[in-house]
Amino acid sequence: MMIVLLLESTFWIAEAHENDTVLSGSPSLTVSQPSSAQPQLAPVPHPNLERLEPLVRRQIQSAQNELNTLTKNKLAAAGQLAIAYGELGKLYQAYDFVEAALVCYENAQALAPEDYRWNYYLAHLYQGEGRLDKASDYLKRALEKRPDDTAAVLKLAAICFDQNDSGVAETLFQRVAKLNGRSAPALAGLGRIELSRKQFDRAVRYFEAALEVDPGASSLHYPLAMAYRNLGDAQKAQIHLSKTGQVKAQIPDPLIEELQGLKKGRLPLWFQGNEAMQAGRFAEAAEAYRQMSDSDPSDPMARMYYGTALAQAGNTNEAIQQFVQALRQAPQNAGLHYNLGIVLLQRGSEVESLKHFQAAVDSDPSFKQANFQLANLSMRHGRFADSEQSYARVIQQEPANSFARLMQVMALVRLKRYPEARRLLDDGLKALPNDPDLTHALARLLAACPLKSVRDGRRALELSQKLLKAEKNLDFERVQTLSMAMAEVGQFDQATQLLRSVTAKLKQLQRSDLSRLLEGQLVLFEQGKASRVPWRDDDPVFFPVPGSLMLITPQQLSPMQAGAAN
């Protein structure tokens, strides 16, 4: 028995059988078929392996050779050949050669239709390609062999739903739910069906149940929010919208997971590490990056990935070691400096971390996160001019960053550049109207600026009153500003009265530290003088405290930051 393969250089099987050519020069060639009564097989496209790492190339070539040998062996059984096609298909799939993988699986499935795996992989690939009819057919075949395979049932249910067959989809989701009452994907699927039927209360119940099982499936908050919205519960809708993320309900899928294990070489490790990082599985990411780094210790990027994952996993000592070592290899690497700066800052080594943020910005002046940290630390360390410039760069890239806007103004205040500070506050409030911190800062500056040309008591009073009206809880600083504005417009009695009552209250609350701050001002007002010190030099606003410090992941870095250009 012979099979016909197209004569095309890109089809590797054809190449492999060049010696078997019977009809030289013919548009097709015939090669020997390994065993009798086998179905017609399609030629497998020959992907370009040139760009692959040698290790990976060898891995694929080995599988190709194995198949090649079998196809030449006239005694090879169909089952053997099916496995060879299937294994090669798995490798192609693992390395994203979808088209080649599809042909391999089609052949494997034709040779061994009873093998569940090839049907399943085919369905998975066709689903990814958007060819749902084919995916559905193969899943049905797979389920004939393993009727209770949860992954296959869930996949088929999702496809049926997408094909507007919600009745079948519902039956399938319920089948999984019966098998496993705590299957989040099944519950979520049922929720989606109810949502599409406008049965919003039922949808809510299913989504809530799915989230109870899998609280990390953040994407479910969105359809849940839509269900609440349609039920008229805007508050709950907003709560769930704020929790919306992109993590889907996890479907245990052993066959697909198996593909991950096939991947070799640095690039798959990199992808694997990235994926784990995105999913917050930092230890797993660190392991992938470690292997990547070990395979080429001279690569500073791999060390950086490794160090970042370690730091995220909480192993700061080892992370610092990796960063330091990597910086020896790539001293201009902005990302490395930044992440080392963050880890050092987490450990309280502010001076050291400031140096690294500075180095990061020197390497890449547009590095937003580095500028932000540099600005904050510069402020804490009294380097106000540097701080002001760094905040300005942050605002340029992120105009809605109200904290940076406020702090830039504060730096200008310390530099006594009051007119600029006022202009920036006005601009800031145009961009972020009603921002309470910017409004408050403007009111304070207008009330107590040493420069007369900057002061505007009436506006200060108006802003302060508006602010206090809008805020539920009386804030000590806001009240202080109101008293300053009152004094500026000559309402000394009211200002005095207000401060007295606040001071008394603070004493009552045993906050003598705060009440002492007001006493000096009280004396001024009692003397009929307005304040000319908008903020004392030791005001906490000039000493921003590091909050949650975000490491930058290597994937977020530009080459300049990541040092790829090195």
Next chain:
Amino acid sequence: MARAANARDRRATGRAHAEFHRALRPQTEDSGYTVLGIRPCRRIFSLESMNPTRYKRSFRRNPFRNRCVLLVLLLGLASAVPAVSPSDPADTRTQDLFLDVASAVGLDFLHFNGMSGEHYYCEMVGGGAALFDYDNDGDLDIFLVQGNILGPGKTMKDMLFPPKGSLPVRARLYRNDLDTTSHQLEFTDVTEQSRINAQGYGMGVAAADIDNDGWIDLYMTNFGSNQMWRNRGDGTFVEITQASGTNDSRWSVSAAFVDYDRDGWLDLFVGNYVNFSFTNRKRCFAGSGAEDYCGPLAYEPVPNRLFHNRKDGTFEDVTAESQVGREFNGALGVVSADFNGDGWLDVYVANDQRANDLWINQRNGTFKNEALLAGCAFNKDGIPESSMGVDAGDFDNDGDEDLLVTNLKGEKITLYMNDGKGWFEDRSFEANLAIASKPFTGFGTGFFDFDNDGWLDIVTANGEVRTIEGLARAKDPYPLHQRKQLFRNLGNGRYEEISSRAGTAFELSEVGRGVSFGDVDNDGDVDLLIANNNGPARLLLNQSGNRQHWIGLRMVGRTVNRDMLGSRLAITLPHGQTLWRRVHSDGSYGSSSDPRVLVGIGKATRVSIVRAYWASGHVEEWKDLQSNCYQTLREGTGVLRTAR
């Protein structure tokens, strides 16, 4: 059918219903078109009478062309004609629905993307096209955006696809020399005469009259500084980017002119993408290890811009005050419409792989992004999609603006159905659009009624952004191309893909990007101008749309001869069915379309009422309009109705 019944019910109970009944009150002003400001019915051109040999095809005579007089006689029979219903698909099986005539009519534009093998992100993102009447001669001219050499130190020698057309490489303006006597469609490259010297790296274009002088101006979005070109009214343009204050050096793709403050002057919303530059460029790889294009998440999104028209030829950047700079997610598509039915224009922004934005006009110069709660930020599963092209239109004829978004392969075309209050539901699967579109990466798109049956159909220009494995293996030098798709509205909330019947132009595999919509040959159906990346522009003439009746409306201002973009029209047919359309040139992808409103009215032979909801807030109406011709309706010449 249940869907259509629901739509009718809603229409009957909604605002439109009340206004419809007010419109039925006896009027005395409907005695003559002159009084109402409607130009006498004027058919300018018919495709059938063009020289057939030019197109290597003969055309069947359209039974409805130039028959306004005859139709008046037939008005009495109108009651026997049913309301609009989807056309019979059998009608469209006999011939190609569209025919590419670009090269035959002198449209020799070839897009040059400046690629040199470096996989610069921007090289596969452009470009767009515009259909607009720059010389006010009643037919649509063409502007095509061009790329340029990309990359530091690169020269023409480095280019993988050196430009084949005339040099210098720049955007091109083609004048439509539609001859009403000989009925020949011919385009002439007038770039040189027009003095438009756009040699930046072009992405898209928006066309509108910014200074209310009656001449349409152009705003070009670029990878690099954008450009504003003022139409001087004498066939030439002058660049006024700096003088007008509309420069934006960030990477912009789509822009929309929108009179957001109802002051009668068009403001400008510019959608900006990400901060890719040659200095912060990243290298990205496919799973196979081959270098490939990066996605948008590799870069930071940059803020959009809103420019307020100062009425003196200059604009003020009000991005901050208007709040539209607060949230930005990498815009590729922009469309403006009144999504919540409050009479004020809102803006929807299609963002690539991040949440889309719905900027709801707060009626005080500010906007608020309400996309999340409105249900149009993500797909139905709560996942952001790679949104590129966008359009707004009333696909289910229920009186509100629905949304259409094209996305990446593996995602789908997303159809957000408006519930009339500005809340949306992703109905892509139910509408039968999702499955057919999943294997494609869609860019330019739009709602348009290609067969004039009164129901809005959909077209998408497709083309990948990542290497297609099979094409690369076949040594294709630019392995991103895909075919276009055409979807017919079945009138029951569902669509049917009919690409295979749409003509050979739909079989061509190209890297489709911008699509511009307009009746290029003034024959009463909507033609398509397709801008391909690294490929030729295509002009797809509609071959069959005008077999059904239509009405063409140009809506101009009270004192200015400007298209009143953003105005909405309620077109009521003799049987009481009302179709809602909007005057617009925005939407699609980096492209600008014919601002005239061409409404397919199916078997109806006349229109009972056209009610205009002007962007200014006024409402007025005209009665008993003839079909199968273009008419100009001027603000203030109709019967005034209660304003919103």
